[in-house]
Amino acid sequence: MTEEMRAHPWMANAAPGALQAMLDEIGADSARELFEQIPEDHFRTTPLNFPPALSSEIELKRDLLSKLKKNEDCEANLSFLGAGVWQHHVPAIVDEIVGRTEFATNVWGSYQSDHGRNQAWFEFSSQLGALLNLDVVQLPVYSWGCANGHAVRMAQRITGRNKVLVSQLSDPERLSVLRTYCQPTAMESHIEVVMVDVHSTNGRMDLDDLKSKLGDGVAAVYFENPAYLGTIESEAAEIARLARAAGAETIVGIDPVSLGVITAPGDYGADIVTGPVQPLGVHMQCGGGVGGFIASRDEAKYVLEYNGFLVSIAETLKEGEMGFGLACPHQNSYGSREDGKDWTGNSTYLWAIAGAVYMSLLGPEGFRELGTLIVSRARYAAKLLSEVPGIKIVWPDTTFKEFVVNFDDTGRTVADVNDALRARGIFGGKDISDEENGLGQSALYCVTEVHTAADIRALVHTLKEVLK
Amino acid sequence: MTRIPEFHAAKWNEPVVMEMGRPGARGQLFPAPEDEVTKAVGTDLIPHAMVRKDRAELPEITEFEAQRHYLHLSQMTLGMMGISLFGTCTMKYNSKTAEYATLRPEVAELHPYQHPDTLQGVLEIIHDFDCMLRSLSGMDQFIFQAGGGADAAYTMTAVARAYWQDRGMLGQRTEMVTSAQSHPCNPATAAAAGFKVVNLPLEENGYPSLEALKAAVSDKTALIMLNNPDDMGIYNPEIKEWVKVAKEAGALCFYDHANFNGVMGKLSARELGFDACMFMLHKTFGAPKAGGGPAVGAYGCTDELAPYLPCPLIVQDGARYVLDEDRPKSCGKVREFWGNVPQVVKAYAWARSMGAEGIQLASDISVVANNYMDKKLAEIPGLEISNPSIDLWRMEMTRWSLGPLTEATGVTTVDFANRMADYGIDPYWMSHEPWIVAEPFTPEAGELWSKEDIDTWIGVIAQIAEEARTNPELVKTAPHNQAIAQVKGDVFEDPAKWAMTWRAHVRKSGLQDKANGAA
Numbered sequence: 001m002t003e004e005m006r007a008h009p010w011m012a013n014a015a016p017g018a019l020q021a022m023l024d025e026i027g028a029d030s031a032r033e034l035f036e037q038i039p040e041d042h043f044r045t046t047p048l049n050f051p052p053a054l055s056s057e058i059e060l061k062r063d064l065l066s067k068l069k070k071n072e073d074c075e076a077n078l079s080f081l082g083a084g085v086w087q088h089h090v091p092a093i094v095d096e097i098v099g100r101t102e103f104a105t106n107v108w109g110s111y112q113s114d115h116g117r118n119q120a121w122f123e124f125s126s127q128l129g130a131l132l133n134l135d136v137v138q139l140p141v142y143s144w145g146c147a148n149g150h151a152v153r154m155a156q157r158i159t160g161r162n163k164v165l166v167s168q169l170s171d172p173e174r175l176s177v178l179r180t181y182c183q184p185t186a187m188e189s190h191i192e193v194v195m196v197d198v199h200s201t202n203g204r205m206d207l208d209d210l211k212s213k214l215g216d217g218v219a220a221v222y223f224e225n226p227a228y229l230g231t232i233e234s235e236a237a238e239i240a241r242l243a244r245a246a247g248a249e250t251i252v253g254i255d256p257v258s259l260g261v262i263t264a265p266g267d268y269g270a271d272i273v274t275g276p277v278q279p280l281g282v283h284m285q286c287g288g289g290v291g292g293f294i295a296s297r298d299e300a301k302y303v304l305e306y307n308g309f310l311v312s313i314a315e316t317l318k319e320g321e322m323g324f325g326l327a328c329p330h331q332n333s334y335g336s337r338e339d340g341k342d343w344t345g346n347s348t349y350l351w352a353i354a355g356a357v358y359m360s361l362l363g364p365e366g367f368r369e370l371g372t373l374i375v376s377r378a379r380y381a382a383k384l385l386s387e388v389p390g391i392k393i394v395w396p397d398t399t400f401k402e403f404v405v406n407f408d409d410t411g412r413t414v415a416d417v418n419d420a421l422r423a424r425g426i427f428g429g430k431d432i433s434d435e436e437n438g439l440g441q442s443a444l445y446c447v448t449e450v451h452t453a454a455d456i457r458a459l460v461h462t463l464k465e466v467l468k
Numbered sequence: 469m470t471r472i473p474e475f476h477a478a479k480w481n482e483p484v485v486m487e488m489g490r491p492g493a494r495g496q497l498f499p500a501p502e503d504e505v506t507k508a509v510g511t512d513l514i515p516h517a518m519v520r521k522d523r524a525e526l527p528e529i530t531e532f533e534a535q536r537h538y539l540h541l542s543q544m545t546l547g548m549m550g551i552s553l554f555g556t557c558t559m560k561y562n563s564k565t566a567e568y569a570t571l572r573p574e575v576a577e578l579h580p581y582q583h584p585d586t587l588q589g590v591l592e593i594i595h596d597f598d599c600m601l602r603s604l605s606g607m608d609q610f611i612f613q614a615g616g617g618a619d620a621a622y623t624m625t626a627v628a629r630a631y632w633q634d635r636g637m638l639g640q641r642t643e644m645v646t647s648a649q650s651h652p653c654n655p656a657t658a659a660a661a662g663f664k665v666v667n668l669p670l671e672e673n674g675y676p677s678l679e680a681l682k683a684a685v686s687d688k689t690a691l692i693m694l695n696n697p698d699d700m701g702i703y704n705p706e707i708k709e710w711v712k713v714a715k716e717a718g719a720l721c722f723y724d725h726a727n728f729n730g731v732m733g734k735l736s737a738r739e740l741g742f743d744a745c746m747f748m749l750h751k752t753f754g755a756p757k758a759g760g761g762p763a764v765g766a767y768g769c770t771d772e773l774a775p776y777l778p779c780p781l782i783v784q785d786g787a788r789y790v791l792d793e794d795r796p797k798s799c800g801k802v803r804e805f806w807g808n809v810p811q812v813v814k815a816y817a818w819a820r821s822m823g824a825e826g827i828q829l830a831s832d833i834s835v836v837a838n839n840y841m842d843k844k845l846a847e848i849p850g851l852e853i854s855n856p857s858i859d860l861w862r863m864e865m866t867r868w869s870l871g872p873l874t875e876a877t878g879v880t881t882v883d884f885a886n887r888m889a890d891y892g893i894d895p896y897w898m899s900h901e902p903w904i905v906a907e908p909f910t911p912e913a914g915e916l917w918s919k920e921d922i923d924t925w926i927g928v929i930a931q932i933a934e935e936a937r938t939n940p941e942l943v944k945t946a947p948h949n950q951a952i953a954q955v956k957g958d959v960f961e962d963p964a965k966w967a968m969t970w971r972a973h974v975r976k977s978g979l980q981d982k983a984n985g986a987a
Contacts, residue, residue: 015773
């Protein structure tokens, strides 16, 4: 510590004399003396190797921007990337509200002092519940994949069984997270992840294969709607019925922006529903915008297995007034340590507030228009792309906002095509050629409300040029 | 005389958004698909079995009504705009310079699957910050995939599983040993990962005995997970021996650096012998907690453990930065993608602004301020420090007890916390479970708050202690100056009454019947 150092703007007691005043008050000679609990040979011997400090705002800003401007972003380029993070429109009001320092605060927040925050949380769950047609929605966990992990473990605890059935065409990113949550085979409480075939004609789950794999040991069937490769699962109710008949829970992963046009999972027999919160008003942020919700029917057998924060509305001491608090707090890891339901901690709760604002802005008609716009433009893109020589759309008529584009007949690799597109200001779809899907040189394209018909034509025009 | 804030929270009687609006009102319009689109694909696009037939029961309000409603909610949120000495969470100033940088499209509108050539700026920042954390800890590699401190603890358990599996010993190394007062995330994540948890009890001196550790570790121990100092403000001086004992049994040693603020720049996890550690960027490193994330648990380890890390790693390759996904021994992902990138950028900004000297000074200030606070709290009747027999300066936070005051007045630490909110002071952190002192509270001063702030905070504590003696009912029925009165807790454990959504509330409260009856 140097006495001559200028007081740092983020440390009040760095002002000259402030530290000394406290030392004088407690009767200590130096700060070092206060570290008396630490044995001398515990103190580090290697000095910190830090770059020079940038204590002035002006220098710090210059450093940040000079680095960040080396990035190429999806606003300056035309991007068709999705697969877990999707480019959707974020209303300005959402940015304003989540940027409020009371919400984007350094504090974890207390129930007594942060009533408005509590209400915004409840409104997230309430509005999402209205989209899902389900009565219980937990505050979001770290991501959709993590939500799946917790949901499958809930099903394991509920059924006492140790197997989960998932689609053979699962997102490798989410699947990797799920396998982590299901533990290695050497562990006693391991959950076996079993792949169910899909129909090669439409990407949907093969119900015959599903039936053959359902049985006494199956805790849950997990499917997505729309699925990883964009396909809409039209036999959702039948899958749920089969699962129930076999004593298994039905877990459905859904994209909330599809729910203005696609049936609510609460209406076709889903027991537990998961999904991403990023589409609900959160910027992609290089993947830093992800969060995952878990929802279910309002039955104690589900409610008592949630791992995180369940916000309930409740009366206050004042007649007629309502407030909010945590339901079943003792079952989480704060209340019960290793005996709690999995674990919880800081999560992605700011995105619950983003989602609350977003859903309140859209309302029922907004979601309907949004879903219609997305599916229309995505199908249009698929149709125009299918007319490009050498390009095939793998499942042309069964998708929502994502679809698989196959390049086998062009004689080019996706990597090669994407390099050429990138040089022309377009980020092509995610290269899925090295994933175990049997789909050859294929890319997963994502089209949302941010892509106009003109953008789609620009993509097609550029692809034709690139493939010439 | 200390200034006691006269405070009243904004009180808007704000309806739940589900009650607001009118049929047909709109807050956001979307264009219709272009004619060329509709002509090409038609309008019959969703499989008929899956077409949504009901209208989602969402509010219908204008853009301004949404803005005003949520601004009202923000105004009814204290959000640390008073004074928060919330122990274990290390309150910091969150730089708006850094916040605004991350709102730019160069961060906000990035996709993690973009070609790395288009992500060089953000990769450079992550790599540079990784190097700063390596310097602070002595570790060889950091990753940022974990979405919080607990998720970093979980990462440790996943890495440990892969490490033991690689040696064919996962069936044998089945236990995790920790202290009974470690943060709940350590035992909880270890249990969720499939390990058996062994908790070591605390001794008179505030930490578990070396003998207890020796008795607990064996060839069954996969890893130990420890924080130091603990939440009492007590540093375990035998930690090097602990690590030695655990390593002699073959166990991996994980340092949960949740309480890093008092020792940052002073200790190196690697020099103490640890194999891995984690830092919370939303605590020590100045990124927002935002009421519970998005957060980052930065997980660092030695080269020996690095092959088992979740993918991808961000590595320097000549003048470029690349994402290394080709790691056959990896434990798998703990979360999608590579972490909460904006929070990493903010933590980088914090570390660059503070610099090495600033970090050293901050740890000095946080320890001095805590001991100053201890001295002042000791002057208030009815308060008792934890481990009173320990006559040593505490670290950056101290566990206190209201036990004597509660015995005298009936006012509990929960009542006390409720009343603090009436003064515009964020209620304090009490304690993780299990409570090892009666009616606990745990303040932490850190380097942000001024001596005047600390004096005000202590003044409020003294005032409420006095109120507890003169007018306990006032404290027990608090808050009185908040947006709403005290919430009744009877519904939270009652399946017939809890309501986690408005739908459930309408169903259970009879609102539906009333509406039908009126119609």
